[in-house]
Amino acid sequence: MSAALSLENITCTFLSREDRAQRYTAVRDTTLAVGEGEFVSVVGPTGCGKSTLLNVAAGLLQPSAGRVLVRGEPLSGLNRRAGYIFQADALMPWRNALENVVAGLEFRRVERREAAAVGERWLRRVGLGGFADRYPHQLSGGMRKRVALAQTLILDPQILLMDEPFSALDVQTRQLMENELLELWSADRKSVLFITHDLEEAISLSDRVVVLSAGPETRPIGEFAIDLPRPRDVSEIRLTPRFIDLHARIWHAMKEEVLKGYARQQRQG
């Protein structure tokens, strides 16, 4: 069986806009696969090209070399089977919560009343039933993330790409959102590629954690199966011995890269 999403030997080299001779290779020769219904997290130090990988998987960015396979078929153009949750606010500020949630249906020319009914259902599902007519600036950061989740999940994508979706939230909201994400995910087990710099988040959510090296020329340096039982509660599971053991092992593999990345940032700063 082919994987839901596989990145094969991806290399991404960016040319500097000011000086064509300057190159920056963000990702080098990376191979990564997400199985059907699998939740895979990618962790790595800041600035290591995690988002680059995700953009390649989404089809928003053409890799310099390598190819992307979606269910065994090579990807050209945008990845139509994937939904993308961005790190930054990606809601359209001129649309209220409901209009944002149904945007994708509208783009697919679903009849307006039908779309609104489905949208209302999704808003209730992410706990925002009474907020349909609020505009993004009237919602809190956590609420906006919920709207973004509903906006993407309403299209029922087979693959979910998430780029540090909760990194801007406070710790409490974040754990609530993580639990909600797990609950939504367990309902229909989409294939998830989840990018984060937070190892605890990665372990508590995933089936598998991939560790990336520090940039430039990022590549995977370790892979860990997370055999914690599901369903999980992200705040409780962090206290179990198995979690602590996994955390110690992965952190051991990551530590050197994190320090490398930190040292590089210090030099640049």
Next chain:
Amino acid sequence: MPANSAKASLRSALAPNPRNLRAYQALVLALVFALWYVLTSPTLLPPFYFDNPHKAAFFFGEPQKVLGRIWAWFVSGEIYRHLWVTLIETLLAFAIGTGLGVAIGIWLALSPSASAILDPYIKGLNAMPRVILAPIFFVWFGLGMASKVALGVTLVFFIVFFNVYQGVREVSPVVLANAQMLGATPRQLLRHVYLPSAMSWVFASLHNSVGLAFVGAVVGEYLGSAEGVGYLIHQAEGVFDINTVFAGILLLTGFALVLDWLVGRIERRLMVWQPRRSETEPI
């Protein structure tokens, strides 16, 4: 002491606040008119600058006569024809200029090669003092409304154009990528992302361009026409009737304010999604 607290409450009632704002604004207007009246009346003050007491009134008009002139215009109905012409010219210039500005602004913002090629010409046309084009427009479009509309369009177009261009280029890349991932086609991106994003810039420019549409219409009329408020002003100036000139200016100002207010109303209606500064209510 009661006297003190009465004084304090009087002071707080007199302090400028949202309730008495209009009263203060009216007071400023009344003061300006009073000052104008006192300084130009031939009999009130002894002449301190001009040797002849009637010269101040000759050069600066007299407010009571200016207002009387406006009153007479409306009572006799003579003004409606001219006002109508000027308003139609203004509105047409405003609508056509805005439409062209939005369309070409979006086109150039989304087409980097076209914008790179046309860049120096756009800059040149914008830098050119476009009122100079009036005589050419008279030759092309005659002395009727069309030449005034054309002049107004050249003034309005560039303001709206530059704002739309900027607005489209500053669309958040994340919002754009998100809409693409949600399946928007290029047309849908234009309709649902670029246009709404540019609209806030457009409305900022509309306040400027309402005034400029008026400028185009009135300057055009002033330079050559047989009707319109600019024509009235020109006629009055020809016979040194300074009161009528000021009356025309006041009238145009009033109408420009009304149009600006209308634009503001529409803006508030369409831009509900924009965050406003919130104020707490003191309890």
